[in-house]
Amino acid sequence: MTKLQIGLLFGGCSGEHEVSIVSARAINAALNAERNTDKYEILPFYIQKNGVWQGNEIANQILVSGQALEKPNATNINTKSSLWEFPPQASEVDVWFPVLHGPNGEDGTIQGLLTLMQVPFVGSGVLGSAVGMDKIAMKTAFAQAGLPQVKYMTLTRSQIWSNPCVFPKLCDEIENYLNYPCFVKPANLGSSVGIAKVRSRQELETALDNAASYDRRVIVEAGVVAREVECAVLGNDNPKVSAIGEISFESDFYDYETKYTQGKADLSIPAALPDTISNQIREMAIKAFATVDASGLARVDFFYVESTGEVLINEINTFPGFTDTSMYPRLWGYSGIPFPELVDKLIELALERHKTPEIEALIN
Incomplete structure (x- = not known):
């Protein structure tokens, strides 16, 4: 069987550049797990902090070292032409796996570029990514859908x-x-x-x-006095919802350091919640997923106000982290989908969403 060429795209022009590298390393390892090696060949691509794309050789070095490229090549730094020169291996990609967090990664911009390339990619399209990233647009959409939120x-x-x-x-x-x-x-x-x-x-x-x-x-x-709970969504038109997890931490709130530093936060799976509340959260997660037109994957975050029994939606994240401390892969692991199977399913969902005669030929 011909292997699908997976374009693993990471790095990017955002403050979450380093987190993207960590997520990409984890996904790369999962794609190279035994169950996936016969199906996929990985073509890594690294986007420098200045926006220049690097091909497989440098991208592989970054995946091995786990360190960002702090001093871009002198031949391409700050030149307009290099920003539009994609590595030649880009034309070989069958499915893109954009592992990019934050602006210029999960906000619809890279999704627009990949759409123009006419190649399937993992995750939400332009609309879902843009609405999911913009907190004001997201909350406006949630309000229109009747999802309760904080003021x-x-x-x-x-x-x-x-x-x-x-x-x-x-x-x-x-x-x-x-x-x-x-x-x-x-x-x-x-x-x-x-x-x-x-x-x-x-x-x-x-x-x-x-x-x-x-x-x-x-x-x-x-502000609200509440428990912070999250669930993971996987699918396209008929998505599934994972078990529910709860985050507890000593810091003032769930900030960047707390999210990405081992031991700073405690992730409890499953969250100790009444069945009625768990079911309500799952239903709201599916509604939120559809409201922003997400696809493939998302993590949906909620506040559970125990004193009143209220469940308030906080936000949706259309490309959550895949680090050791990330809730999304851990939720699915608990729910019966180990990491290698999860990334396999995400690629299948990308193919399903972008199905064309050419894609069907690749699948068959």
Whole structure:
């Protein structure tokens, strides 16, 4: 049987470049597991921090070392032409596996490029990726679908920075509507980058200024005393939901360091929840998945307010991490799908979603 050429694409132009490398190493190992070696040949591609694509030789070096390429080749750094020169092996790819987190990776941009290439790829398309990445668009879609959420306000950089006389009034409005504590977040960054939990006017002003430095759109959410639970979704038009996991941690909130540092957070699978609550979370996860038009995979995060019995949706992540501390692969492992089988299913779902006569020929 002819092996499918899998384009493992990682790195990227975002603050989650290093996390992408860790996820790609784990996925590469899973694709090279015994059950997959007869089906797939891996063609790794590495996107430098300056946007230049590197082919198999350098990409393999990064996968082995686990270290980002800090000093790009002098022959291609900062040249416009090199940004549009793809390594020659790119034309051999049958299915792309984009392991990219954050902006320029899971926000619809790379998905648009791969769509133009007319080659199947793992994960959501342009719409699902873009809505899933943009917290304001996501929350608007969830509200339209009737999914309960915490109260929030949306702001722009111009509101925060343009007029010093207006800024105090803006803070007054936030305090009156949301109260403290609240969370200030850039609309389009992943892995808790740029997020701050604030408890006072001074902290609010600092957090708004910081968030605006990352993104021209900012969201402020009311804090809630709740348990943080997550579930994993796998599928296209008829997705399945994993067991539910719970995150507990000592830090102020689930920030970047807590997410990606071994031992900083405790992941409990399955979460100790009443059956009615577990079922509600699963149903809401499926609804959220469909609402943003996600496909392939997603992790959906919730707040469970034990005191009232409320379940509030927090967010959907259309390409969650695949590191040792990541909930997505661990949830499916507990639910009966080990890592090598999981990546195999993701490729099958990519082929299913992009089915054409040519793809059917590859499958058969």
